[in-house]
Amino acid sequence: MIPLMLDLTGRAVLIFGGGEVGARKAAFFRHEADVTVISRSFAPAFDDLAVRRRRTDLAGMPDDDLERLVGDAFLVVAATPDAGLNDRIGRICRRRGVHFNNAAGEQGDVLIPSVIRGRRYLMAITTFGMSPAVPRYIRMRLEEEYGELDGMIELQGELRAMLKETEPSQEKRSAALWSILSDEEIWTALASDYADARRIAEERYLRA
Known part of the structure; x- marks a missing residue:
């Protein structure tokens, strides 16, 4: 399958x-x-x-x-x-x-499958009937560890569009977006202030 x-x-x-x-x-x-x-x-x-x-x-x-x-x-x-x-x-x-x-x-x-759905993402999980508890566990861990996933996806979409306008190298665009994903300060900022998270991302990875 x-x-x-x-x-x-x-x-x-x-x-x-x-x-x-x-x-x-x-x-x-x-x-x-x-x-x-x-x-x-x-x-x-x-x-x-x-x-x-x-x-x-x-x-x-x-x-x-x-x-x-x-x-x-x-x-x-x-x-x-x-x-x-x-x-x-x-x-x-x-x-x-x-x-x-x-x-x-x-x-x-x-x-x-079991479905985990946010505003901007959809994940489907199956254990082929072996463990119905596992998808619930994954959903719980996702909510605990990545509660701001919707915000990060939105931020990635906006900055990806900006990079396409200013950075001709696909490799450099990918590296910038990956750095944003890996930046814990941006994740923390997303929890309280999307605009601040975007400012940090732009200053560190788009204007360098």
């Missing part, structure tokens, strides 16, 4: 299973994709989720009917408590060339 960032705007994401797991999957996709959840019943967590719900009893449903439900979905998530049913849905998706994530059963061709 290789990591990718996909734009799912307007894409159809179909989730089988209306339990807590299905709700977490729906919450992951609902801000961007067109999400439909199919289940006999729905957990209270769905009450505040703006997704389509379709009440259908999946128990004992033949493959032909499941295939009709899959339809032209871009991505299918099997999140029922029945691993055998999830695997059947996965086999249908493979036949139809539909991307598939399996919450319980044979692994599909899509993993849904």
